Amino acid sequence: MNRAAPIVAMLWESWRLTRVEAAGRLALGLVAGSFAMLLLGTKGATAAFWMLIAIHSMIWFSIAKLNGGRFADGYKPGFPLYLLFRQPVSTATIVGAAMAYDALSCFALYLVSAAALGLVFGQPLPLFSMTLCFVAYHLAYTCCQWSTRNRIVQWAGSFAFSVPLLLMLIDNVKQPLQVEFSPAENALFAAIGVVSIVLTVAGVARQRRGDSVEVVPQPKTESIGFPEWLINVFRFPCPTSSAARAQVWFELRSSALPILTIGLTLAILIVLLHALGIPFAPFRVVAVALSVLAVPIMVFTLGANAFGIRRKQARIYASAFEMTQAYGTAQMSALKLLVRTACVLIALIALGLSLWSTGPLLSAWGSFPMGDGDALPGWLNARQKLADTIGGLTWYACAAWTLVATIAVAGQVAWRAAAEALRVRHPRLVSTVQWVPVAWSIAAMLIVVVATNEIVPEFVANVFLKASVWVSGAALVFSAIYLLRRGLTERMLTRRYAGGVLAISVVFAAALLVGFSSKNVLGVLWPAALIVTLGALAPWALNRARHA
Amino acid sequence: MDQPVVDVNGLSRSFAHKKALDGVSFRATAGQVYGLVGSNGAGKTTLLKHLLGLLRATEGSVRVFGLDPVRDPVGVLSRVGYLSEERELPEWMSIDELLRYTQAYHPNWDASYARELLETFALDPAKKIKDLSKGMRAQAGLIAAVAYRPELLILDEPSSGLDAVVRRDILDAIVRAVADDGRTVIFSSHLLDEVERMSDHVTMIQQGRVTLSGALDDVRRDYQRSRVRFTEHFERPPVIDTALAMEGGGRSWSVIHSGSPEQFLKSVRDRGGEVVESRDATLEEIFLARAGRGRPQAEAA
Numbered sequence: 001m002n003r004a005a006p007i008v009a010m011l012w013e014s015w016r017l018t019r020v021e022a023a024g025r026l027a028l029g030l031v032a033g034s035f036a037m038l039l040l041g042t043k044g045a046t047a048a049f050w051m052l053i054a055i056h057s058m059i060w061f062s063i064a065k066l067n068g069g070r071f072a073d074g075y076k077p078g079f080p081l082y083l084l085f086r087q088p089v090s091t092a093t094i095v096g097a098a099m100a101y102d103a104l105s106c107f108a109l110y111l112v113s114a115a116a117l118g119l120v121f122g123q124p125l126p127l128f129s130m131t132l133c134f135v136a137y138h139l140a141y142t143c144c145q146w147s148t149r150n151r152i153v154q155w156a157g158s159f160a161f162s163v164p165l166l167l168m169l170i171d172n173v174k175q176p177l178q179v180e181f182s183p184a185e186n187a188l189f190a191a192i193g194v195v196s197i198v199l200t201v202a203g204v205a206r207q208r209r210g211d212s213v214e215v216v217p218q219p220k221t222e223s224i225g226f227p228e229w230l231i232n233v234f235r236f237p238c239p240t241s242s243a244a245r246a247q248v249w250f251e252l253r254s255s256a257l258p259i260l261t262i263g264l265t266l267a268i269l270i271v272l273l274h275a276l277g278i279p280f281a282p283f284r285v286v287a288v289a290l291s292v293l294a295v296p297i298m299v300f301t302l303g304a305n306a307f308g309i310r311r312k313q314a315r316i317y318a319s320a321f322e323m324t325q326a327y328g329t330a331q332m333s334a335l336k337l338l339v340r341t342a343c344v345l346i347a348l349i350a351l352g353l354s355l356w357s358t359g360p361l362l363s364a365w366g367s368f369p370m371g372d373g374d375a376l377p378g379w380l381n382a383r384q385k386l387a388d389t390i391g392g393l394t395w396y397a398c399a400a401w402t403l404v405a406t407i408a409v410a411g412q413v414a415w416r417a418a419a420e421a422l423r424v425r426h427p428r429l430v431s432t433v434q435w436v437p438v439a440w441s442i443a444a445m446l447i448v449v450v451a452t453n454e455i456v457p458e459f460v461a462n463v464f465l466k467a468s469v470w471v472s473g474a475a476l477v478f479s480a481i482y483l484l485r486r487g488l489t490e491r492m493l494t495r496r497y498a499g500g501v502l503a504i505s506v507v508f509a510a511a512l513l514v515g516f517s518s519k520n521v522l523g524v525l526w527p528a529a530l531i532v533t534l535g536a537l538a539p540w541a542l543n544r545a546r547h548a
Numbered sequence: 549m550d551q552p553v554v555d556v557n558g559l560s561r562s563f564a565h566k567k568a569l570d571g572v573s574f575r576a577t578a579g580q581v582y583g584l585v586g587s588n589g590a591g592k593t594t595l596l597k598h599l600l601g602l603l604r605a606t607e608g609s610v611r612v613f614g615l616d617p618v619r620d621p622v623g624v625l626s627r628v629g630y631l632s633e634e635r636e637l638p639e640w641m642s643i644d645e646l647l648r649y650t651q652a653y654h655p656n657w658d659a660s661y662a663r664e665l666l667e668t669f670a671l672d673p674a675k676k677i678k679d680l681s682k683g684m685r686a687q688a689g690l691i692a693a694v695a696y697r698p699e700l701l702i703l704d705e706p707s708s709g710l711d712a713v714v715r716r717d718i719l720d721a722i723v724r725a726v727a728d729d730g731r732t733v734i735f736s737s738h739l740l741d742e743v744e745r746m747s748d749h750v751t752m753i754q755q756g757r758v759t760l761s762g763a764l765d766d767v768r769r770d771y772q773r774s775r776v777r778f779t780e781h782f783e784r785p786p787v788i789d790t791a792l793a794m795e796g797g798g799r800s801w802s803v804i805h806s807g808s809p810e811q812f813l814k815s816v817r818d819r820g821g822e823v824v825e826s827r828d829a830t831l832e833e834i835f836l837a838r839a840g841r842g843r844p845q846a847e848a849a
Binding site: 232238324 | 602
């Protein structure tokens with residue numbers, strides 16, 4: 001057997017793990033970049049460039065989740081390909097192959113996307129000049145994530161190197177769009193790469209020997225994604241008076257309160273960073289980045305997986321401990337969604353207040369250079385307009401907007417929970433369905449482009465868009481009826497639950513009518529049908545995971 | 549006739565083209581201990597998961613207390629205690645929190661029994677699950693499973709990976725639980741001496757099929773181990789009616805056989821042999837014989 005064989009096997013394994021995610025990222029980059037190019041004219045190339053950087057600078061989630069999956073479902077930090085420790089291959093080879101695959105494959109995706117967008121839209125994007133910067137970033141990132149099992153070191157380290165690298169990149173982006181690094185900067189990137197590899201090999205070798213601080217991930221133990229100190233921030237005894245109260249206690253302690261704590265911490269951090277940005281200008285970028293990312297993190301990441309579906313290597317499963325408790329599936333589903341939604345909403349309110357309170361601090365910055373100009377006056381104007389709009393609303397419009405936002409957050413939490421639960425039995429189907437919006441976006445964009453260029457008549461694009469709304473609306477209504485009927489027939493849903501879901505969707509529709517003063521019936525019925533479908537889908541999905 | 553506690557009929561289940569259970573039928577009545585034995589991957593855990601409703605029957609039916617565990621999980625699970633092989637307990641909980649949490653689901657929680665078991669196992673209630681050894685986890689899980697005195701206790705490989713002392717503790721607790729008030733225990737194990745010591749009934753599963761089922765005493769009576777001496781020298785085991793497995797060589801062979809003893813004796817005599825000694829076979833000997841290990845490469849007829 002030659003020396004290359006293990007490396008080939010490891011690279012093949014990495015490819016098998018990441019190929020679906022790679023296709024998704026490629027599609028996402030091309031769609032987002034194309035929209036930017038189409039909509040933003042001459043500034044489109046810059047926007048597309050930063051979008052591609054954001055999409056392809058992330059390490060492979062498909063590999064990272066081998067440690068237990070997503071946030072809050074049993075993630076254990078450290079080197080994710082730890083099963084390779086049993087193979088008769090040196091740590092340097094294992095780590096080197098994985099790091100090289102991560103850095104080079106992500107860079108290849110960036111290159112292909114950037115080259116394709118540049119070619120199609122005639123606005124070239126930086127290509128090979130990004131090589132060392134991009135690869136160094138990936139190697140340093142994987143070093144922070146893989147070389148240690150200490151989460152504080154992981155995240156503090158990632159933050160510590162990514163901000164300066166981002167600032168260096170911002171500094172070297174010139175208009176018309178090009179990126180040029182000096183030889184000294186490229187040498188620094190190379191040094192960062194080499195040091196990262198050495199540190200990662202040393203760190204993973206400690207994990208392989210069992211010398212690292214935390215224990216090696218144990219695939220047969222039930223764990224939760226949050227560190228213990230975070231779970232123990234709020235400690236109170238489990239009520240024994242009823243199963244519902246005990247279930248609420250379980251949800252609060254295991255995931256909801258840690259999420260709320262993270263949200264409140266982010267809210268405080270945003271204000272602090274804005275304040276630090278007054279005397280220290282470099283903090284302004286971090287403050288803005290955190291302000292932009294905080295809400296998506298809260299809604300899309302921390303609001304996900306409310307049912308606590310777990311992953312270990314390729315296995316997706318519901319916790320047998322929870323699923324064997326004597327509690328009805330619909331009630332369990334409703335409680336889990338309600339508790340998670342409540343905590344996400346409270347955290348969002350805290351974030352909103354925090355963002356709002358940064359107004360005077362932003363004014364004190366004086367300026368925030370972005371591209372060729374100062375972005376600050378625009379932001380302050382936008383805030384003022386938002387304040388005026390909210391101030392001009394009637395009380396019932398305010399109430400309607402609050403209701404719409406609340407139910408929309410609950411719908412998002414329900415959808416993410418249902419999708420994760422359905423993966424237990426139908427992983428491929430869920431992955432496929434989740435890409436439908438991306439596929440639709442690509443199709444819509446292509447049709448709009450060809451219609452704009454008068455290759456096909458404009459009515460074709462209109463028919464496509466209207467047909468999409470009607471077809472998806474009909475699909476939602478039929479799905480809702482099917483799921484409710486099936487749930488009631490199987491005695492999985494109670495009439496009270498089904499009635500509650502219908503009532504919430506009616507309230508949602510009414511709030512939409514009042515809030516938007518909408519006369520478009522379809523524009524109200526479509527989201528209302530979506531809420532009913534999600535309300536019926538969530539317990540149905542949990543039921544499928546519980547009784548696989 | 550009393551309604552069976554568990555009634556499984558013609559249960560089949562496949563995972564990705566592999567049949568994990570193939571037409572399994574199984575009944576359990578109140579006040580008995582049922583041992584499920586079988587090699588790894590035989591289908592024991594799959595059967596137990598069906599009883600808990602963690603798997604949905606795709607073919608056949610499963611009834612526990614006359615209820616479908618999938619359609620009525622609350623009705624079934626409120627009367628069932630379960631300890632899994634994987635010890636899936638939330639690591640962030642302390643033992644006390646685990647017991648309080650479980651207590652909330654079961655109004656008939658016996659706090660004094662739980663305390664007694666905690667003392668028996670010398671477990672500190674303030675200790676976190678994550679800080680417990682595998683054996684201590686099993687003990688904590690067992691207390692949570694039995695302290696509400698469930699009518700049916702399901703234990704999936706309860707002693708897997710445990711040392712002999714802990715195994716004894718757990719088994720003693722099971723014995724007490726059953727002896728207390730005529731409840732039912734179904735447990736799977738690959739430790740055949742454990743099953744033999746604890747069970748009233750034994751069910752053997754091989755490749756998803758029930759190959760043997762009955763009261764342990766009846767099963768042991770049905771299978772004999774006999775030492776046979778032949779006048780002729782055999783290189784390969786001779787063909788003997790009702791023999792399941794043969795070990796030995798030359799003129800002296802040990803035979804595991806079932807069915808009519810007269811037929812076995814006649815067959816031995818026909819081959820020019822005599823039975824030197826005979827006794828009831830142990831469960832391990834029966835299992836190995838049924839599993840095909842030690843099955844004779846019989847001489848050409």
